[in-house]
Amino acid sequence: MGSFSPRLPLLLLLFSFFTLLVEVVTASGFKICAYNVERFDSAKASDSRVLHTVKRIVSRCDICLLQNVVDSGAVKMLLASLNRETDRYDEYTYQSVSSKSLGNSPADMQRYIFIYREGNVTVMGQHQYQKQNAFVRAPFAVQFQSKKTAIKQFILVPLHSGPSQAVQEIDRLYDVFKEVSKKWNNTNVMFLGDFHAGCAYVTRADKKNIRLFNNSNFSWMIRDKVDTTVSSDTNCAFDRIVVHGKPFLKSIRPYSANVFNYVKAFKLPKSKAQEVSNNLPVEVSLKSSALLLQATPLLILISVSAIVQSFLSAL
Numbered sequence: 562m563g564s565f566s567p568r569l570p571l572l573l574l575l576f577s578f579f580t581l582l583v584e585v586v587t588a589s590g591f592k593i594c595a596y597n598v599e600r601f602d603s604a605k606a607s608d609s610r611v612l613h614t615v616k617r618i619v620s621r622c623d624i625c626l627l628q629n630v631v632d633s634g635a636v637k638m639l640l641a642s643l644n645r646e647t648d649r650y651d652e653y654t655y656q657s658v659s660s661k662s663l664g665n666s667p668a669d670m671q672r673y674i675f676i677y678r679e680g681n682v683t684v685m686g687q688h689q690y691q692k693q694n695a696f697v698r699a700p701f702a703v704q705f706q707s708k709k710t711a712i713k714q715f716i717l718v719p720l721h722s723g724p725s726q727a728v729q730e731i732d733r734l735y736d737v738f739k740e741v742s743k744k745w746n747n748t749n750v751m752f753l754g755d756f757h758a759g760c761a762y763v764t765r766a767d768k769k770n771i772r773l774f775n776n777s778n779f780s781w782m783i784r785d786k787v788d789t790t791v792s793s794d795t796n797c798a799f800d801r802i803v804v805h806g807k808p809f810l811k812s813i814r815p816y817s818a819n820v821f822n823y824v825k826a827f828k829l830p831k832s833k834a835q836e837v838s839n840n841l842p843v844e845v846s847l848k849s850s851a852l853l854l855q856a857t858p859l860l861i862l863i864s865v866s867a868i869v870q871s872f873l874s875a876l
């Protein structure tokens with residue numbers, strides 16, 4: 562076996578090179594986003610500049626939750642724009658799953674819409690939380706599956722809270738967690754959206770009475786100091802992402818949870834950005850399954866060649 566050792570450093574070098582290559586190839590991960598598009602209706606979507614901005618934001622994400630969508634016409638226009646054959650925006654085809662119109666007053670009915678990349682993402686189930694008077698817009702939970710992610714099935718629970726009862730609504734997400742995790746026998750649950758979880762609506766003192774916060778099984782991915790608003794007058798962490806459990810937490814790319822400041826990234830004047838929304842999108846990336854999938858054939862190849870070599874040199 563002594564004759565095998567000179568080959569070892571070379572193999573190790575090769576192996577680390579391929580590992581690096583695989584890491585570079587899969588660097589983007591699987592992006593989940595949440596964006597409050599402030600009264601997104603057909604009239605708003607007819608403004609080509611607004612539609613273009615929303616399209617650029619949505620097309621960065623494998624799954625994007627849109628909140629405050631007023632009519633399905635706006636979504637049709639957005640999907641048509643994302644999927645246009647002639648000037649195809651990217652290689653993906655986008656699909657959507659939508660809640661019913663939710664709200665207390667006919668003048669302010671809103672839908673939760675998930676827009677996702679068809680083929681890469683599959684909707685496994687949907688569930689509208691029903692309990693009366695618990696939420697202004699009760700969460701519309703969707704269980705997703707993707708071959709691209711390290712974690713196989715996960716549940717997304719959206720919330721656009723009523724600002725004046727934000728504390729109670731965020732606390733009640735715990736009841737939603739119990740219901741959906743039991744329904745689908747799956748505790749990989751992510752909560753996302755404009756919770757109004759900052760400034761005057763939710764204070765530090767409020768938090769210790771919020772189960773989603775005082776139960777350490779839930780991890781808040783977007784920190785309190787983050788500003789999720791466009792306006793320079795406000796500095797509030799309204800929009801959040803919260804994840805339940807160690808397995809889900811471990812499947813998230815470190816430091817990938819962020820606000821996406823498209824105003825800077827797209828070099829838009831603030832006034833133009835505010836025509837779209839005063840909220841910024843928040844996002845997080847899941848680890849890709851590709852790392853393992855792509856590395857496996859190489860590992861097998863390297864191991865086989867190592868065995869063959871050790872056999873040959875033993876002869």
Ligand SMILES: *[C@@H]1O[C@H](CO)[C@@H](O)[C@H](O)[C@H]1NC(C)=O
Pocket residue numbers: 652653654679680681708709
């Ligand atoms: C994801 O979508 C792209 C573009 O449509 C496709 O090439 C790829 O095979 C898909 N990946 C999976 C795992 O389905």
Ligand SMILES: *[C@@H]1O[C@H](CO)[C@@H](O)[C@H](O)[C@H]1NC(C)=O
Pocket residue numbers: 746
């Ligand atoms: C629920 O999931 C757990 C772990 O994923 C599994 O061991 C168990 O058999 C499942 N229970 C049911 C009723 O499917």
Ligand SMILES: *[C@@H]1O[C@H](CO)[C@@H](O)[C@H](O)[C@H]1NC(C)=O
Pocket residue numbers: 732769770771772775776
């Ligand atoms: C967390 O908050 C809930 C709801 O207010 C409360 O009933 C519970 O006692 C709190 N738990 C802890 C550990 O503080």
Ligand SMILES: *[C@@H]1O[C@H](CO)[C@@H](O)[C@H](O)[C@H]1NC(C)=O
Pocket residue numbers: 776777778
């Ligand atoms: C946290 O999760 C573990 C494992 O599911 C469970 O046993 C424990 O009771 C949970 N803790 C709280 C405070 O709910």
